Amino acid sequence: MLHISFKNAAATLGFMILASACSNEQVDDFFKKIIQAPPSSIERDVKGHDQIYSVHAILRMGYKGGLIGVGPNGDDSVTVYNTYHVATDSTVVPITQEIDIVKDDNGEMTVTTSRQQFDVVAAPNIYYGLELRYYDQNGMLINHQFSAYPFIKDKDGVSVPDENTSTLMMHQHFFGIGNTTLAADDSLKLNSSAAQQGLQLAYPRTLTQPATYIDRYTFREDGGQAVAATKFSATNIFAPSNFGYGQNNVVYNPELAWKAIERSGKPEATQPYTADDGKTYNLFRVIDMMELNKLTPEVFTYEYRDTDPVEEELGKLFVDSYNDDFTDPDTDAPRQRYGETVGLLRQARSLDAGAPLDRLGFKGVLQFKLAHICFSLQVKICNILNKGQQHVGEPEKPAKYVNAANSENGYLWDFNQIQSGWDSFDIDYPLPVRVIADVKDGQEKCVADAKRFYPSIDAAQLWMLLTQPSSFFYKHRRSVVAM
Numbered sequence: 001m002l003h004i005s006f007k008n009a010a011a012t013l014g015f016m017i018l019a020s021a022c023s024n025e026q027v028d029d030f031f032k033k034i035i036q037a038p039p040s041s042i043e044r045d046v047k048g049h050d051q052i053y054s055v056h057a058i059l060r061m062g063y064k065g066g067l068i069g070v071g072p073n074g075d076d077s078v079t080v081y082n083t084y085h086v087a088t089d090s091t092v093v094p095i096t097q098e099i100d101i102v103k104d105d106n107g108e109m110t111v112t113t114s115r116q117q118f119d120v121v122a123a124p125n126i127y128y129g130l131e132l133r134y135y136d137q138n139g140m141l142i143n144h145q146f147s148a149y150p151f152i153k154d155k156d157g158v159s160v161p162d163e164n165t166s167t168l169m170m171h172q173h174f175f176g177i178g179n180t181t182l183a184a185d186d187s188l189k190l191n192s193s194a195a196q197q198g199l200q201l202a203y204p205r206t207l208t209q210p211a212t213y214i215d216r217y218t219f220r221e222d223g224g225q226a227v228a229a230t231k232f233s234a235t236n237i238f239a240p241s242n243f244g245y246g247q248n249n250v251v252y253n254p255e256l257a258w259k260a261i262e263r264s265g266k267p268e269a270t271q272p273y274t275a276d277d278g279k280t281y282n283l284f285r286v287i288d289m290m291e292l293n294k295l296t297p298e299v300f301t302y303e304y305r306d307t308d309p310v311e312e313e314l315g316k317l318f319v320d321s322y323n324d325d326f327t328d329p330d331t332d333a334p335r336q337r338y339g340e341t342v343g344l345l346r347q348a349r350s351l352d353a354g355a356p357l358d359r360l361g362f363k364g365v366l367q368f369k370l371a372h373i374c375f376s377l378q379v380k381i382c383n384i385l386n387k388g389q390q391h392v393g394e395p396e397k398p399a400k401y402v403n404a405a406n407s408e409n410g411y412l413w414d415f416n417q418i419q420s421g422w423d424s425f426d427i428d429y430p431l432p433v434r435v436i437a438d439v440k441d442g443q444e445k446c447v448a449d450a451k452r453f454y455p456s457i458d459a460a461q462l463w464m465l466l467t468q469p470s471s472f473f474y475k476h477r478r479s480v481v482a483m
Helices: 009-018 023-032 255-262 290-297 404-409 443-451 459-467 469-479
Strands: 055-070 077-086 096-103 110-113 119-124 125-136 151-153 159-161 171-175 236-240 280-285 301-303 363-368 374-384 425-438 480-482
Touching: 055 119, 055 425, 055 469, 055 480, 077 125, 077 469, 096 119, 119 363, 125 151, 171 290, 255 280, 255 404, 290 301, 363 469, 425 443, 443 459
Parallel strands: 119 425
Antiparallel strands: 055 077, 055 096, 055 125, 077 480, 096 110, 125 363, 151 159, 171 374, 236 280, 301 363, 374 425
């Protein structure tokens, strides 16, 4: 079952694969022996940094605050998001949520925390700070390995950027809507065995029981009608023969999902199927992923809030010198950060306040737009190997910096703008999300919806949190994490 993609197929073969510098075809041949799911096109052997062995994802609730002084002299003012690391507050929905994903003995990535999904609320004043921390098999944090911007000596002895080995210039997280979930570690002994199994074809679904697909984000559409499967279409979903696109009434069924995978890409994909419930189903094509990427902002938005260094909190004051693999081109010395305040990550790791910001995605701010839905927040670190031009006739630059439609923001791509042909990923995994309530529904319904999942919450406290976050979070002011 393919839930997550890495450079190496299994922990037990990791060193063998690296030692033999195996090709993508060899890795895929190995995967074919242990999984039965749609094939992966991900390049797993990416050089320049260590293998990602585990993921620690932290989601902190917060709100948009005022200005904060950052930079070498603390006089570069940026708007800050105040998010909060609060272990418990049973009067409201979770403020801080954490999910750990670790490679098990079989090489499968599994959830090892009791929390298997993030529960969030759609509200105009509420933002969620997402921090992603990656570790190698030795437990070492390796986020910084994706932000290297080294210098070398040219023929005249002058220090110049070594863009060919810069990991900063070729890496970026992209965030979209996925269609799978991860399995949970068996040792968690959850009440529901089904909850421990990863799901396939798990496109956005309602929170009703039984859950039904959200058609707009699931099925391919042509003239207001769902598009029937062909024997060549690789990914399809079973729906009743009288399926009406847009009615959101196709029930998600894990068994039917696996049957759809078995039949897709074969002649029988065009034939009706009678399930154990006696009902007749037909296969319909799923939405094109590039089209789904375009629709993602209807469900959630993401703002990159990477810091420099990437592993430090925005606004932190350094009281000691700091060396994070950056060499000052003028002095040939590592960057000294004594007395400096951590600011946002800028292109070429510039310390100049006016330099355009960069985008990596180890830290960012989410806001959820569509409620009463569960979906997989698909996280990808793309290793962007392509190059292009900002202007015709100019030297080529890494494709990360050639979005001509975004010249005012450093020619960067947004969180959902992964391009066709960018198919080399260091990691690609889902974080399940449930948007359990919506402030737009009014206090009574919003609180009632949240109580379905958290019965002990206090209605007044929850409403204050969602509509007056600055007042609510004052009591937690010592737990603020600036983003």
